[in-house]
Amino acid sequence: MIVTYAEIDGFKNLSEISFVPDPKYNIISGRNAQGKTNLIEAIWIMSGCKSFRGSKEKDYINLDGNRMTAGIKIRDSVREQKIEFEMTKGVNSTKLIHLNGVKQKGTKSLFDVFKCIVFIPDDVDIIRGSPEKRRNFIDMAASQLNPVSVVHLNRHNVIMNHRNALLKEIMQGNAGEDVLEVLDRQAAYEGAFISYMRNDYIKKINEICSRLYCTISGGTEKLELEYRSNIYKPSDFEKPLGNEAVETYFSKLRETSGYDIRTGSTHSGVNRDEVLIKINGISAREYGSQGQIKSAALVMKLAQAEIFMKRSDDAPVIFLDDVMGELDEKRQRFIFDIIRDMQVFITTCNESALLPEIKGKIIHIDGGKITEETENVSSYRE
Ligand SMILES: Nc1ncnc2c1ncn2[C@@H]1O[C@H](COP(=O)(O)OP(=O)(O)O)[C@@H](O)[C@H]1O
Numbered sequence: 277m278i279v280t281y282a283e284i285d286g287f288k289n290l291s292e293i294s295f296v297p298d299p300k301y302n303i304i305s306g307r308n309a310q311g312k313t314n315l316i317e318a319i320w321i322m323s324g325c326k327s328f329r330g331s332k333e334k335d336y337i338n339l340d341g342n343r344m345t346a347g348i349k350i351r352d353s354v355r356e357q358k359i360e361f362e363m364t365k366g367v368n369s370t371k372l373i374h375l376n377g378v379k380q381k382g383t384k385s386l387f388d389v390f391k392c393i394v395f396i397p398d399d400v401d402i403i404r405g406s407p408e409k410r411r412n413f414i415d416m417a418a419s420q421l422n423p424v425s426v427v428h429l430n431r432h433n434v435i436m437n438h439r440n441a442l443l444k445e446i447m448q449g450n451a452g453e454d455v456l457e458v459l460d461r462q463a464a465y466e467g468a469f470i471s472y473m474r475n476d477y478i479k480k481i482n483e484i485c486s487r488l489y490c491t492i493s494g495g496t497e498k499l500e501l502e503y504r505s506n507i508y509k510p511s512d513f514e515k516p517l518g519n520e521a522v523e524t525y526f527s528k529l530r531e532t533s534g535y536d537i538r539t540g541s542t543h544s545g546v547n548r549d550e551v552l553i554k555i556n557g558i559s560a561r562e563y564g565s566q567g568q569i570k571s572a573a574l575v576m577k578l579a580q581a582e583i584f585m586k587r588s589d590d591a592p593v594i595f596l597d598d599v600m601g602e603l604d605e606k607r608q609r610f611i612f613d614i615i616r617d618m619q620v621f622i623t624t625c626n627e628s629a630l631l632p633e634i635k636g637k638i639i640h641i642d643g644g645k646i647t648e649e650t651e652n653v654s655s656y657r658e
């Protein structure tokens with residue numbers, strides 16, 4: 277899919293932005309702190325995802341303003357669609373989302389409409405950060421393939437919040453343990469689904485990662501991803517997801533419930549899962565070099581794009597925020613080889629650090645506005 281039109285006004289420092297992106301490469305160029313990342317962030321939030329740099333929604337609106345609007349048109353193999361996003365702040369603050377002119381209840385429905393993947397320097401945290409970072413990566417990536425997963429993840433989240441609050445109530449003697457058992461039934465149903473979803477996705481991504489990492493390391497190193505379910509053994513996943521799997525999950529929850537009540541938190545379940553990432557058989561998180569960690573994170577994101585491509589006719593839109601400048605020519609070529617059929621938005625302070633074949637539209641950003649749009653068509657393109 278491609279973004280065919282974008283307009284943004286009042287989002288952070290951006291004002292009166294409107295442009296027709298190139299169907300292939302878009303280079304967002306400008307000095308530091310001019311609004312390059314804001315521009316791709318404003319387009320990104322149309323996918324229904326939270327900000328990729330952790331901005332809160334209330335910070336979307338310009339500090340001196342009280343309204344932001346953003347809209348994009350996207351074209352996939354079937355049709356062109358329009359997404360509009362509007363927020364106002366103040367006593368009567370509002371958030372309005374329209375899809376093809378029809379008001380939406382929330383951002384959830386957009387998830388299925390506009391699919392994109394963003395690469396940021398912080399992606400190394402998928403390898404280096406807490407287990408939660410790896411779980412989030414897998415959950416988001418798997419949800420893009422199957423939006424039903426979002427429903428299960430959200431429900432599980434709600435149940436867990438409820439459960440952890442209930443644990444404290446029980447400890448204080450304000451609630452009975454029978455309610456906990458009812459909640460655990462629900463948690464087991466959602467948790468079993470999530471465990472199987474994670475197992476499935478990690479199996480898929482592991483295959484691709486191992487091939488890509490072999491290439492990026494010049495055939496000398498091996499990357500492996502391994503799902504460590506907190507509930508199931510690897511062999512449990514050979515059986516299909518069904519009553520037995522839910523029952524296993526349920527009994528594990530019951531086993532630790534006494535300890536959970538004493539400590540006020542849940543000690544078994546998908547919230548304790550880990551994804552082991554190994555390079556040449558040892559933990560990349562603990563022993564990986566900077567370069568290995570950077571390559572591994574890159575490969576995981578590229579594998580996500582590749583799985584996506586295989587699954588649907590529509591490639592995701594790719595955002596590369598400040599990552600190209602940091603990569604040597606070999607790694608840049610490696611990325612472009614994989615995303616060559618996708619629409620790409622690249623932010624950079626230094627166009628000359630990009631590969632010469634990355635030519636398309638250059639959008640110059642200064643003080644939150646587009647100051648110049650130049651077309652830079654190379655003979656490389658058909
Ligand atoms: N809510 C906001 N209102 C106004 N300006 C903002 C807001 N949030 C961030 N900014 C401004 O946006 C600019 C940073 O934009 P960013 O897109 O990160 O820059 P870069 O071009 O380096 O990627 C800074 O000047 C910052 O002050």
Ligand SMILES: [Mg+2]
Pocket residue numbers: 312313314598623
């Ligand atoms: Mg930036």
